[in-house]
Amino acid sequence: MTPITHTIETQNHGTVYFSIPAATSNSGYVFLSKTGKGRILCKGGQLYGDPVTATPETLASVCRGWHRQRLQFMQKYRIKTYDYAPPLCYKMKRWRKKKR
Numbered sequence: 001m002t003p004i005t006h007t008i009e010t011q012n013h014g015t016v017y018f019s020i021p022a023a024t025s026n027s028g029y030v031f032l033s034k035t036g037k038g039r040i041l042c043k044g045g046q047l048y049g050d051p052v053t054a055t056p057e058t059l060a061s062v063c064r065g066w067h068r069q070r071l072q073f074m075q076k077y078r079i080k081t082y083d084y085a086p087p088l089c090y091k092m093k094r095w096r097k098k099k100r
Contacts, residue, residue, distance in 0.1 A: 003031075004056050006063045013082040018063040020054055027053040030062060032083065039083065045069030047085035 001022035008016045018041070020028045030052050031038040042049040045066060054062040073079070 004059060006059050008063060008067055010067075016067065016082065018059065018066075020056070020059055027055045030054050030059070030066070041066050045071070045073035047083070 003019040003022050005017055005019045008018070010016060017033045019031050019033060019038075030041045032041055032047070033039075039047050041047070041052040043052060045068075052062060052066060070082070074082070
């Protein structure tokens with residue numbers, strides 16, 4: 001069975017693929033597969049924490065919402081790579097913009 005997918009085209013980050021398992025009739029975890037590695041999406045535009053779930057009907061809206069949150073998260077912590085997650089051992093204060 002092939003997974004159910006949704007694609008978002010971005011100017012700065014290229015094509016981003018999202019998927020859920022095909023056997024998912026109720027809801028399942030949403031995976032990010034931009035680089036070929038399947039990473040589970042998490043709340044707040046992050047790649048760790050509480051996982052995001054979606055049904056085949058809600059996959060597109062969940063992916064668009066997570067993508068917007070991800071771009072805000074990347075801007076806030078000055079992350080340049082779309083699929084990069086800061087190490088868990090660091091406090092997020094280190095990743096925040098310095099006030100000028």
